[in-house]
Amino acid sequence: MTSPNKRKVVVVGVGSVGSTFAYALSQSGLTDEIVLIDKNEALVCGQVLDLAHGQPFFPAVEIRQGNAADYRDAQVIVITAGAAQQPGETRLQLLQKNAGIVRSIVDEVINENHCGVMLIVTNSAYHIIGYKGATCFAVCLALVRITRAILRGENSVLTVSTRLKGEFGFQNICLSVPCLVSRRGVERIIASNLGQGEMAALSASAAVLKQVIGQLESNS
Numbered sequence: 001m002t003s004p005n006k007r008k009v010v011v012v013g014v015g016s017v018g019s020t021f022a023y024a025l026s027q028s029g030l031t032d033e034i035v036l037i038d039k040n041e042a043l044v045c046g047q048v049l050d051l052a053h054g055q056p057f058f059p060a061v062e063i064r065q066g067n068a069a070d071y072r073d074a075q076v077i078v079i080t081a082g083a084a085q086q087p088g089e090t091r092l093q094l095l096q097k098n099a100g101i102v103r104s105i106v107d108e109v110i111n112e113n114h115c116g117v118m119l120i121v122t123n124s125a126y127h128i129i130g131y132k133g134a135t136c137f138a139v140c141l142a143l144v145r146i147t148r149a150i151l152r153g154e155n156s157v158l159t160v161s162t163r164l165k166g167e168f169g170f171q172n173i174c175l176s177v178p179c180l181v182s183r184r185g186v187e188r189i190i191a192s193n194l195g196q197g198e199m200a201a202l203s204a205s206a207a208v209l210k211q212v213i214g215q216l217e218s219n220s
């Protein structure tokens with residue numbers, strides 16, 4: 001087990017996003033230990049070795065391959081695991097597959113860890129995917145920023161997606177809204193007054209998400 005004062009981050013899924021995040025985090029000096037997990041054993045082994053070869057050039061940090069037991073004493077668990085869309089597969093089928101993957105990882109984390117913060121990377125901006133097939137740089141810088149707020153207990157106001165409980169008039173749906181982020185993750189939502197246009201845009205996002213959640217539930 002890691003010593004209680006060690007800052008430990010576990011990354012689950014080390015494809016484009018997970019590996020870029022691990023790379024960016026390793027440069028940041030924010031953490032003592034970065035543990036990588038992926039169902040593709042060869043990939044995770046290669047990512048660990050690749051990152052470890054750069055260690056003379058960045059702040060001291062232990063980077064290694066891990067398993068579910070590593071969730072236990074991690075301060076932050078970043079889930080970037082997912083499946084890519086297969087030819088002929090609909091978006092709903094892909095969504096069902098990815099919901100299953102995230103659900104099983106979240107269950108494993110909850111079994112092991114009751115105080116760490118989970119960060120789940122969600123869908124990305126399509127126009128970049130259209131150009132290069134994936135996106136990773138901007139999202140990973142955002143992930144490092146959020147991780148910093150958690151590990152340092154910053155009480156920073158960041159826009160992150162979290163479950164709303166009546167704020168902005170929405171219940172039981174996760175939307176990106178300004179939140180106070182600190183050691184326990186989202187400490188509270190900053191429920192400010194939105195303009196008419198902003199409120200309409202938030203309502204439109206909520207409607208799309210509710211429709212997709214409804215489809216997922218009726219197909220599960």
Ligand SMILES: NC(=O)c1ccc[n+]([C@@H]2O[C@H](COP(=O)([O-])OP(=O)(O)OC[C@H]3O[C@@H](n4cnc5c(N)ncnc54)[C@H](O)[C@@H]3O)[C@@H](O)[C@H]2O)c1
Nearest residue numbers: 013015016017038039040080081082121122123124135139
């Ligand atoms: N918000 C954004 O800007 C943004 C940008 C890019 C990607 N994403 C999201 O991030 C996620 C990952 O994207 P990516 O491009 O890195 O995908 P990727 O296919 O490159 O990597 C996904 C990794 O997850 C692993 N994996 C799958 N199932 C697993 C499981 N059960 N346990 C452990 N590992 C598992 C795969 O082996 C693979 O290495 C996707 O959900 C994607 O939608 C968000």
